[in-house]
Amino acid sequence: TTQCIFIRRALWWHHFFLLWNIINGQTRYNIPEELDRGSVVGNLAKDLGLGLSEIFDRKLRVASEAGKQYFSVDAGKGELVVNDRIDREALCGQSASCVLPLQVVIENPLQLHRIEVEIKDVNDNSPSFLKSEHIIEIAESTIVGVRFPLESAEDPDVGSNGLKSYSLSKDDCFTLKVKEIENGRKIPELVLNKSLDREKKATHNLFLTAVDGGNPVKSGTSKITVNVLDNNDNVPVFENNFYKTAVQENTANGSFVVTTKATDIDEGPNGEIEYSLGIHTPPSVLALFRIDAVTGDIFLKQKLDHESQASYRIDVTAKDKGLPRMEGHCSVQVDVLDINDNAPEIVLTSKPSYVPEGSRIGTVVALLSVRDLDTGDNGKVTLQLPLESPFALKPSFSNNYALVTSGALDRESFSEYHIEITATDSGSPPLSSKKTIPVTITDVNDNPPVFTQPSYNVYLKENGVPGSILFSVSASDLDFGDNAKVSYSILDSKVQDVSVSSYVYINSENGSIYSMHSFDYEKLKVFQIQVQAKDQGSPSLSSNATVHVFILDQNDNAPAVIYPSSAALGSVSHQRMPRSAKAGHLVTKVTAVDADSGHNAWISYKLAEATDASLFTVNLYTGEVRTKRAVSEQDDSSQRLLIEIRDDGEPVQSTTVTVSILLEDGLHEPILDLRQKVSEPSKKNGRITLYLILSLASVSVLSLLTFLVLAVKCIRNSRSSGSCCMRRSDCDDYKNPNRNLQIQLNTDGPIKYVEVLGGDMLSQSQSFRSCMSPMSEYSDFTLIKPSSTTDFKEVISVLDASLPDSTWTFESQQVISFLLDASGRCCAPMTYRTVQRDLPPPPCSLSTVNVNNAKSRSTVGDALTSPR
Structure with missing residues (x-):
């Protein structure tokens, strides 16, 4: 026993030092x-070629195609070790070569290596017989040289073992x-070497050793026991010692499988043959085949399976009915033909990896x-994927x-694929199977945040509470996770x-914009905010949007008196007036302005109190x-007027001035008296009169020449002509059809004039100069004559005289409305801020100036929206 153990260990070490080699690029x-x-x-x-750290980091694992996991990897040493007992005979049977294919899967990046482990046979099985004892009956008259087949021994080992x-x-x-016989199989036969004599020895005990x-x-x-029988000296003989057939x-x-046939030259019962399967036929074969005892035909008892066993060997015995009974033997080989009865099977060697969108082709x-x-x-087997x-x-x-x-992968289009792979064999008819592999596409930051709109308009009342919310912007990102988390700045x-x-300031999480302090329309009317939405991807992506903030005017300023100047100082104006004044005599003029805009800046004058209300009236x-009637001797010499100045805002703001x-x-002498005095002969006055006449003549000639020149230019440049502070521009810019209309408030201290420029040849737009009142910095706006009668309501709604230093440009069809009297001339100066909405308009008709292609560059209020 000790010697056997030593020999076995020596054989093991001999194989161990010849463990592996590489064949065709594969490790073995x-x-x-x-x-x-x-x-x-x-x-x-x-x-x-891997480091020990890569075994753990790259999750190296071994998968066996045999189903059972016979091997594993020692992660600490990187060695392939035996995981379970390996029985070569159970794995490969009698096959000459026994190779276990293994698949080594490595991730990050995903790789597959194939290795083969060849299992060498060791002599761990002894030859064995199906039956430990075999009884043979032989007639004593059997001639020398007759052979009797014996049961073959089976040894699961292969090769030399x-x-x-x-x-x-x-x-x-x-x-x-x-x-x-075929395939190198050895069958022992017992040969009669000497005539038997039952009387001398009726039983022979033999031992067959494999x-x-x-x-x-x-x-x-x-053990073989030979019983010597008497008589029946001819054995049945088969037509063929070996039969071969194939069955699907x-x-x-x-x-039916095959027919075996034997003959016996004896007569009577000694020649009657009975067929049976050999006594040492394995139970697995007995379960599949049966033989007709009379005809020798072999039939199937159960269905065959090529995948379980491809060939069967059957021993057939033919016995006569003589005494003693004689028997003959033959072998039948049944090959099982394969049919396409197994569908292909798809086996996942590794779990599907998460694939980032935008991965290169071939990942x-x-x-x-x-x-x-x-x-x-x-x-x-052939594999097929779905189209597209x-x-x-x-x-x-x-x-x-x-x-x-x-192909290209886009998570925003498809975040997960369920890939159905179809495996089809080449059989007839072909069989197929399907397997669905889920593949998840991971997100890459390839989409910037997108605002709901590229720009926003926010209208904010002035004098708001600091810290109140102005507006909320919102942006969305088609990406996922951190790549879709948007922050605002x-x-x-x-x-x-x-x-x-x-x-x-802006809330970085939700995009809400808050005011830091209160806004004053009179100081700031419009400003822009550039908001950026930025995701948290790497690298991060961003997009911008513009928020236009328009400050809306509130009636927070009372009218301020600018004339008479003394009223601004002490709120009392002292005026003198002759008792000889007639009805309609201009006593004084009160002028006020309002820092607000639009309706909030429309001013009206009202006589609140008077010493004698029947004597004076306020426009x-x-x-x-002015005086409502002539002054009488009964009127008090000192008159006191309290004039109230109100705007048109809500709530109404007002101020008063005392005159x-x-x-x-x-x-003051009447003009008639002055003329009479002037007409009196005086040498000094005559000289002054001469100077006045010469000056008047010079001014008249210059005015006439200027008028003629302007008239010629107007006739050449346009079909229409203007008057009253209106002029046609002969600038080449008006020949450009894309020329935009511009309304420009030119200032130098108080407002001097407003110019309306532009228009194309089709619209016949003109350039006008509008004279402004020298009394006010914000108020008067006068136009002598309109150029057309089209609607210009929107420009009127945005023109604001409270912005003397602003310039506006319009690019869509607009209309400016002006006041004309019945003769087509402008009313004397129109102070558009000093009109109250609920009062009747002055006795002038409304006329318009047509302007095309308007687009407001700046919001300026609604100063001229009323014909008043």
Whole structure:
């Protein structure tokens, strides 16, 4: 026993030092079977060129195609070790070569290596017989040389460890003959070497020994008992000693397989033959086949399976009915023909990887293999993917494939694919199977945030509460996770030379914009905020949007009196007036302005209190104080007027001014008296008169020449002509059809004039100069004559005289409305701020100026929206 153990260990070490080699680029190891668990097969990490750290980081694992996991990887040493007992005979049976294919899967990046472990046979099985005792009956009259087949021994080992020879115990009448048949199989035969004499010896006890070629040698023994019979000296003889046939594996139960036939030259019962399967036929064969005892026909008892066993050998015995009974033997080989009865099977070697969108073509997604238990064309398998799938199958080796990308991937279009792979064999009819592989597309930051609109308009009342919300912007990102998380910020810019961040701030999470302080329309009317939306991807992407903030005017300013100037100082104006004044005499004029705009700046004048209300009246629009009747001697010499000045806002703001009028005799002589005095002869006055006449003549001539020149230019440049502070421009710019209308408030201290420029040739737009009142910085607007009668309401709604230093440009059809009297001339100066909405308009008709292509560059209020 000790010697056997020593020899076995020596054989194991001999195989261990010849563990692996590389054939055709594949790693191959050789190990003996029956190794202890934990035995080292080879250094897998070194052979694959991997470091020990990569084994854990890249999740190296070993998968066996055999189903059972016989091997594992020692992550600490990188060695391939035996994980379970390996029985070569159970794995490969009698096959000459026993190779276990293994797949080594490595991730990040995903790789597949194929290794093979060849299992070498060790002599761990002894030859054995199906039956330990065999009884043979032989007639004593049997002639010398007749052979009797004996049961073959079976040894699961292969090669030199398999069955090598037979030996028979010594007997004078019998010898052993070993016959070799197909596939190298050896069948022992008992040969009658000497005539039997039942009377001398009726029973012969023999021992058949089967020996293998292993080291140490193992053997098995079967006892053979030969009973010597009398009479019946002819044995049945088969027509063929060996029959061979083929049957398809789908042959139905009870189907005919083959016919065996034997003859016996004896007569009577000694020549009647009965067929049976050999006594040493394995139970597995007895379960599949049966033989007709009379005809020798062999039939199927159950369906065959080519994948379980491709060939069967059946021993048939023919016995006569004589005494003693004689028997003959033959062998039948039944080959099972494969049919396409197994559908292909798709096996995932590795789990599908997460694939980032935008991955390059050829990126490995998953590894898989396909197998078909059928053989030949029935086992040839082709794989097919759905049409228009952005994936492809790349073959590697031995029915292994890599699923790779073949087109661009966009997570925003498809975040997950369910790839249905169809495997079809080449059988007739072909069989197929399907397997669905889910592939998740991970997000890459390839989409910037997008605002709901590129720009926003926000209208904000002045004098708002600091910290109140102005507006909320919103942006969305088609990406996922952090790539879709949007944060908001305000890009730095200047508003009146001050950083916009001092005016507003934004909530970075929800895009809400808040005011930092209250806004004053009179100081700031409009400003812009550049908002940036930025995602949290790497690298991050961003987009911008513009928020236009328009400050809306509130009636927070009361009218301010600018004339008489003394009223602004002490709120009392002292005026003198002759008692000789007639009805309609202009006593004084009160002029006021309002810092607000639009309706909030429309001013009206009203006589609130008076010493004698029947003597004076105040013009609602102009603030002129005139007499309603002639002054009488009964009127008090000191008159006091309280004039209320109100705007048109809500709530109404007002102020008052007190005018004190002193009635004096002979303060101002009537013009008639002056003329009479002038007409009196005086040398000095005559000289002055001459100078005045010359000056008047010179001015008249210059005015006439100027008028003629302007008239000629107007006739040449336009069909229409203007008058009253209106002029046609002969600038080449008006010939440009894309010329925009411009309304420009030119200032130098108080407002001097407004110019309306532009228009194309089709619109016949003109350039006008509008004279402004020298009394006010904001108010008067006068136009002598209109150029057309089209609607210009929107320009009127945005023109604001409270912006003397602003310039507006319009690019769509607009209309400016002006006041004309019945003769077509402008009313004397129109103060558009001094009109109250609920008062009747002055006795002028409304006329318009047509302007095309308007687009407001700046919001300026609604100063001229009323014909008043």
